[in-house]
Amino acid sequence: MVDTNFKMSFKVRAAKKEDCKDISRMIMELAVYEKMPDQVNISHKELERDGFSPNPFYECLIAEVSDENKTKDGYTIVGYALYFYTYSTWKGRSVFMEDLYVMPDFRGKGIGKGLMAKVAQIGVEKQCVRLQFSVLEWNKPSLDFYVAKGAEDLTAKEGWHFFRFDGQALHQLAKEAPED
Amino acid sequence: MVDTNFKMSFKVRAAKKEDCKDISRMIMELAVYEKMPDQVNISHKELERDGFSPNPFYECLIAEVSDENKTKDGYTIVGYALYFYTYSTWKGRSVFMEDLYVMPDFRGKGIGKGLMAKVAQIGVEKQCVRLQFSVLEWNKPSLDFYVAKGAEDLTAKEGWHFFRFDGQALHQLAKEAPED
Structure with missing residues (x-):
């Protein structure tokens, strides 16, 4: 009998600039799962610019399996957690996990939990008192x-409730800013 | 006849470290309005540390009226917008407005709109494609x-839906992070 739910050996580490192509691939996979693939308008180039320059807009962890466990397409990077720091005026420093994703064949093996726990650990080390994120209610x-x-x-x-200005509404609002 | 809805002259400017006591006062006023005053667990000292050191966790704008329009308690700082930068893996750079507040006697005069529009303008200048925030559904x-x-x-x-780990749940999660 084969136990398909075994704890596969995996490593969680900080993403490097070279990982952005893998992150970009998984961002698209997650958007397909969330039924909004046409919403993705970002490439690994923007990810490299925004996450790997001074004062980055985000930080990212990736989960990697050994070469013998690679996917049929040859990938060893099978999950990621992308996060950044936010601020609560009631409680102070917080960390927000924008994305948490594990490729379907690698679920149920503790990888998602491992990524999320590592984000929590990094947040606590930075004196964050909350880990926040958003989830689609049908998920x-x-x-x-x-x-x-x-x-x-x-x-x-x-x-x-989550609110947003974007596109034309955002630019119109920006134009109405009072002068300095 | 007096027009009580006139556009009072006000100035929107970046907050300075010395403004943190006023910001702290208004954070509490906003929490009272949101019916959760017991949730505020932050003082002007933390605001000074987290907003006015290298790599700050937030930025803040304040609205100021002239001395002749000061409140009965003598305040000229009558509103604030506190924000920070976030990241969408679908769209890129975003700005999140954590708080937007104008003191009750100064509402209906364009001050809230002015603060919000200025946040939008600053975000657009930083190539942000979204301005996001959250609102209580009864408000x-x-x-x-x-x-x-x-x-x-x-x-x-x-x-x-907005989700959160805090307190014991956050610390328990952090303890379960895989080793490096």
Whole structure:
């Protein structure tokens, strides 16, 4: 009998600039899973510029498996967690996990948990008191995963809604800024 | 007849370290308005440390009125917008407005709009393609204000829910990080 749910050996490490092509590939895979692939408008070039220059806009962890466990397409980088620091005026420093992704064949092996726990550890080391993220309400497997680990749904509990200006609305608003 | 809805003259400028006591005062006023005053656990000292050192965790704008329009308690700083930069793996650089507040006696005079428009302008200058924020669903005046300016409710439209680990759950998660 083969145990398909064994804890595959994997390594979590900080992403390097050279990993941006793999991150870009997985960003698209995640968007397909979230049913919004046409929304992705970013390439590994922007990822390199925005994450690997002074004052980067984000930090990223990747999960890597050994060569013998590589995918059929030859990939050994099979998951990532992309995060940045935010600020609560009630509690102070926080870390926000924008994306957490593990390739389908590698799920159920502790990799997602490992990536998320590492983000939490890095946040705690930086004196962050919260780890936040957003989840699509129809994504029941992910919701269950996060709640099982102790996360709270603030939208359900307190009624927080996410708002956004973009495109024309953002540029119109910017034009109406008072002069200095 | 007195027009109480006139456009009061005000100035929007970047906050300085010396403004942190005023910001701290208004953070508490906003929390009282949001019915969660017991949640505020931050003083002007932390605001000074986190916003006014190298690699700050946030940036802040304040709105100031002239001395003749000061409050009955003598304040001339009557509003603030606190924001930071985030990152979308679909669209790139974004700006997140954590707080937008104007003291009650100074509402309806274009000050909130002015602060928000200035955040948008600063974001656009930094090549941000989104201005995001969160709003409590019962806060109808604020919801209406944002929607009237062109913002979209992503929770209602796409089903995004806000999640959080904090306190014991965060520390437990951090302890489970894989070793390097």
